[in-house]
Amino acid sequence: MNTREIAIKILCSFEKDLKLKPHFERLTKQLNFRDKSFVREISSGSVRFLKLLDFSIEKTSGKKQKKQKDVVRNGLRILAYQLFFTAVPPYAALNETVEAVKKLNRKGAGFVNAVGKKLIHFDYRKEVAKIPDEMERTATLFSFETWMVRRWKRFYEDWEKLLEGLNKTPPLFIRINRIKTTPENFAKLLKAADIEFEPHPFLPDMFRIKGRINISSIPGYREGFFYIQDPASFLAAVLLNPAPEEKILDIAAAPGGKTTAIASITKGKAKITAVDVNENRLKLLKENVRKAGFRCKILLEDITQTTSLPENHFDRILLDAPCSATGVIRRHPEGKWNKNINLIKHNQKLQKALITSAYKLLKPGGRLLYSVCSLEKEEGEENAKYAVSIGFKPAQFDIKFEGVGKVYKNTMRVFPHTDNMDGFFYAIFEK
Structure with a gap:
């Protein structure tokens, strides 16, 4: 063929x-x-x-x-x-x-x-300009479901720019694995291999690879020197601000992007427990952890049910919750056509259950970073309010970036059209 x-x-x-x-x-x-x-x-x-x-x-x-x-x-x-x-x-x-x-x-x-x-x-x-209804006209031009466009117009002032951003092919970013190399050394490897790249403007562990390239041809691919990751995904681990020796729980951890990011930030010295409910995805997590070169506890667990994890135990928890993934449509365009309102409501129930379980597992004074790759308020801001209603206290982000994202109190949103990264929501809490 x-x-x-x-x-x-x-x-x-x-x-x-x-x-x-x-x-x-x-x-x-x-x-x-x-x-x-x-x-x-x-x-x-x-x-x-x-x-x-x-x-x-x-x-x-x-x-x-x-x-x-x-x-x-x-x-x-x-x-x-x-x-x-x-x-x-x-x-x-x-x-x-x-x-x-x-x-x-x-x-x-x-x-x-x-x-x-x-x-x-x-x-x-x-x-397209002849279509009389504004929402239908815009939905056709940018090629989205009309219900999505109506929602985002309600949520965001620059909604048309958002649609434009979600239609652009995303750049290829890689995150350096500090357990095995440094950004400086890795930059030398890329130069020696004649691979065009540029450092990320505010995340020194990330490089954008220019042009089309076979991933396996990048130096250090087999050795685990890097992980392909969007800056917005890495930012969840950065905003968690993990430290060596801390007991850290990564919930819904597979396939391992954020688990390996936490390990890289702490140079493999944090005591990480990673849990997920999907056995096949857990295999990917194990392989990525092995490749990255660190050890952590990996468990097949649904923390919303009876769990073997101890209560009031973890210093920090990263909950990058399963969601509708409307923030990563530029990366997965099929996401334009396989979502609906019922899915968003279903996800919100699951996210609330995960937040409730995370509260029990976090030690007093510990911190939770909640994130979703979703543009939906139900999965973001509404869940942040729910977290406070069950006892979490809004906290301040330890790390702040000038001019990045839209920050409101203890929450932050980033967007493709303003931040050149996937659409993510983050909220930080203390117990």
Whole structure:
């Protein structure tokens, strides 16, 4: 199969379960890095702009996308994406996509060719501007569910800039593992390997890797010198401010980004306990801990039920809670289409149960850092109020960054469009 055939197959599978990563990984195993990157670009890009692409295809074809065969529908999507958002020459995109459709559904190729010729000259901005309802118009242009746009307009003044930020492909950041190296030494390794990079503006342990690169080709990949992590995720561990010898609990810890970050900050000298309810993800955590080169207690536990963990025991707890993950949509565009209000409410109940359990496990005078990669107030600010209602005291962040995020009392939010990182909420408490 060629790259466009594979992209079409990925989208056909995506439609069935609204998941992208497993289908991408399954269907691109045999591809080289360059082809894999192209398939990722056109498949995830098509999912990112799904609503806009379907609007444009329906306008040019005069037919509803839902009524098309899946290969035809998704062939048109990857074609429209190439025409609107990539530098692929229009007629090359058209010819190659029609050939891919022909191999998967010969009868549909002629239709894709005819609609594709119209798409080449289609001005989607002009057509979207004719949609009378502001929310529907904005949701179509930026390609989000309309209910999401309505909510975020209510929550955030710069909501359109937020939508724009969530549509941008995220940069690649790596966090240095201080157990095995230092930022200075690692920078020398990158320079020696001719890898372009730049230090993060306020997190010295992080570098942004420029251009497209095969992760396994970065020096120290096998040795565990670094961990791929967004600055917002690392910031949760930084704001926890862990110290060597402290007893630290990481709740919902798998696959280990924050556990290994805590270990790196304390150079492997904190007494870390990491718990998670998912056995498969716990295997990833164990592997990441092994690779990072430190020891910690790893437990398969649901702390909202009966737990083996001692009460009033931990100096610091990091609760990066399971959430709707609307803050990481730029990284996982399928998140635009697999969320709903019920999911947010369900998550909030779980988050409250975790906060309640964390209160029992934290020692008096200890600190809890609560975080979620969510833009939803229910999962952020409302839960911060709940934490206070059960006995937590709002605290001050030990570490502050000038001009970063929106800080209000003991809470902080960061955003893609203002901070160049995933959308996260943090709150700090004392018992």
